[in-house]
Amino acid sequence: xxxxxxxxxxxxxxxxxxxxxxxxxxxxxxxxxxxxxxxxxxxxxxxxxxxxxxxxxxxxxxxxxxxxxxxxxxxxxxxxxxxxxxxxxxxxxxxxxxxxxxxxxxxxxxxxxxxxxxxxxxxxxxxxxxxxxxxxxxxxxxxxxxxxxxxxxxxxxxxxxxxxxxxx
Numbered sequence: 001x002x003x004x005x006x007x008x009x010x011x012x013x014x015x016x017x018x019x020x021x022x023x024x025x026x027x028x029x030x031x032x033x034x035x036x037x038x039x040x041x042x043x044x045x046x047x048x049x050x051x052x053x054x055x056x057x058x059x060x061x062x063x064x065x066x067x068x069x070x071x072x073x074x075x076x077x078x079x080x081x082x083x084x085x086x087x088x089x090x091x092x093x094x095x096x097x098x099x100x101x102x103x104x105x106x107x108x109x110x111x112x113x114x115x116x117x118x119x120x121x122x123x124x125x126x127x128x129x130x131x132x133x134x135x136x137x138x139x140x141x142x143x144x145x146x147x148x149x150x151x152x153x154x155x156x157x158x159x160x161x162x163x164x165x166x167x168x
Contacts, residue, residue, distance in 0.1 A: 004124070009134070009165050016046075017124040018132045035115040037144035038151075041108040042137040042158045042165075044101050049073045056131040059110075062120035068110065070131055075102050085111040089162075090155045105136060105162040107155055115144070136165055 007016050043058070050056040050070030058077070059068040065080040077086070077098040086098040087109040093099055101108065123135060137158065145151050 007134075009136070010167055012136060012161065012165055014165070015135045016133075017135065033117070033119045034140075034142055035117050036140055036142055037112055037115045038139075038141040039110040040137070040139040040154055040158060041110075041135065042105060042161055043108060043133050043135045044103060044105045044165075045070065046103065046132045046134060048102060049075055050100075050131065057124060058131050058133060060122050061116075061118040063117050067116075067118070068108075070100065075100055082116065083112070084116070085109075085113070087111070087155075089159065090152075105134070105165040107158040107162055109151070109155065111145075113144070115142075136161065 005016050007014050039059075041059075045058075050072060056070030057066055057068075058070070060066050064082050067079060067082050067084075068077050069079070070076075071078045077100050079086075079095065079098070086093050086095065087107075088099055088101060089107050090109075100106075123138075124131060124133065139154065139158075145154070
């Protein structure tokens, strides 16, 4: 709903949020209301920094609030009261230094060790501002992926797509 358009980037489909206004959001009640352990996002933030306002939302849930949002005029994500591991392109980042994929597609991996109930999950929906982002793929897992081989295979698959999207 709102300012979300479907575009093609280097031959691959992408959902572009907030290219003109700040109203872009994708709400999916079909995937909300489940307990998730691992979430993979193939996305990029289309700016050098976030908008200068805290809470440039990427992922929000009615049960947890903001799961992933930009912080002020920075290049980092923050999370509300959610405890999780954050990885970008396979590299683990501390919760105080969750680097966002700025102006280039990257593989974001959120891991909830004991699972998190995410009800009414939404991408790009919040006030006062939602992130200007391109979202190419979302993978949700209701079981914990504890096998490094499986996780590495998923990251590798998404990295190949990220390289294609980035023109590499």
